[in-house]
Amino acid sequence: DIVMTQSPSSLAVSAGETVTINCKSSQSLFGSVRQKNYLAWYQQKPGQSPKLLIYLASTRESGVPDRFIGSGSGTDFTLTISSVQAEDLANYYCQQYYDTPYTFGAGTKLELK
Amino acid sequence: QVRLKESGPRLVQPSQTLSVTCTVSGFSVTSYHVSWVRQPPGKGLEWVGAIWKGGSTDYNSALKSRLSISRDTSKNQVFLKMNSLQTDDTGTYYCAKLGLYYPSFDYWGQGVMVTVSS
Numbered sequence: 001d002i003v004m005t006q007s008p009s010s011l012a013v014s015a016g017e018t019v020t021i022n023c024k025s026s027q028s029l030f031g032s033v034r035q036k037n038y039l040a041w042y043q044q045k046p047g048q049s050p051k052l053l054i055y056l057a058s059t060r061e062s063g064v065p066d067r068f069i070g071s072g073s074g075t076d077f078t079l080t081i082s083s084v085q086a087e088d089l090a091n092y093y094c095q096q097y098y099d100t101p102y103t104f105g106a107g108t109k110l111e112l113k
Numbered sequence: 114q115v116r117l118k119e120s121g122p123r124l125v126q127p128s129q130t131l132s133v134t135c136t137v138s139g140f141s142v143t144s145y146h147v148s149w150v151r152q153p154p155g156k157g158l159e160w161v162g163a164i165w166k167g168g169s170t171d172y173n174s175a176l177k178s179r180l181s182i183s184r185d186t187s188k189n190q191v192f193l194k195m196n197s198l199q200t201d202d203t204g205t206y207y208c209a210k211l212g213l214y215y216p217s218f219d220y221w222g223q224g225v226m227v228t229v230s231s
Contacts, residue, residue, distance in 0.1 A: 001174070040217035042158075049207060049221040050150075050158065056215055093158055097216045100171045102148070102160040 002026050002096050006105030012113040013084050021079040021108045023094035028074045029057075031098065038098040041070055041079045044107075045090040053092075054079065086112070115139035117147075117208050117222035124228050125198050133225055135191040135208030142166070142184050146211040147191045148218060149182065153204040163211070164191055198229045 003026040013019050029038045037057035042050040052061045054070035057077055067088075069080045081088055089112055094105040121133035135147065142164070149161035162172040164182045172180050181194040191208060205226045209218035 036215065038215065042218070044158075049224055050218070051221070052217055052219050055212065055217040055219075061219065095158075095217070097211075100160075100163070101173050102163075104158040104160065107157045 001101055002029075002099060002103050004094055004096055004103050004105040006094055006108055008108060009106065010109040010111060012111045014113045015084060015086055017084050018080065018082045019084055019110065021081075021092055021094075023072075023077045023079070023105050025075045025077075025096055025098075027098075029077075029096050029098040030074050037073050037077070038096060039070075039072070039077050040095045040097065041068075042093045042095065043088075043090045044093065050093065081110075084110070115210060115220045117210060117220060119206060119208055119222045119225040121206070121225050121227065123226060124230065126231050127199060127229055129198055130194060130196040131198055131202070131206075131227060131229075133193040133206050133208075133227070135193070135222060137189050137191070137208075137210070140210060141186075142189055142191055143186050145213060146216060147184075148209050148211055149191075149193050150207045150209055150218070150221075151202075151204045152207070152224075153201070156204075161193070161206070200229050203227060203229045 005024045007022045039057045041054040044050040058070040067082045092108045116138045146165045148163040184191045205224040207224040208222045210220040
């Protein structure tokens, strides 16, 4: 199974700051056929279902604000949230869909400082 | 629009079988893959398994011996059955639609919270 290691587990921020969440996979998520990285980022607010933010490592889902930026390739990926807003306080998960079993990172809790 | 809704029991006794139904609208389960994901209270997400649009299935290897995912294409429903439930199976069970070409989970149901307790 591909292990997803996400860091940090929690992050305390002030509104307007830029934050970075890291995600490392135990093997490359780069698919040579389509030349894409099979990694997604999800946001989950308390009491809600997860919401897809980013797919293919860097493609923003429709309707997601452009302050959410996904980057990285191979085994190392990053979610950057620029100018954090109060509504961004949530848990964030990375997930690989390169191969089954699909696996998630343990999550990063974004809290208000 | 795309919608998924889980339904099933909120309380299941240990050693019994869990049956959850995912009713979808806005797409056909024969055109898109559907997956199950669960989340213990206060913890992270765990992929349970999937039924691909062609009808074949894939399961989390840790759950495979207890798990069955099936569908009724006439009703556009997907079913999760898990037997020999234990207390650590307690959690919210979500069904999610996968993107067609790049199977991230683009739509999720609201989830159903299942407690395993006597």
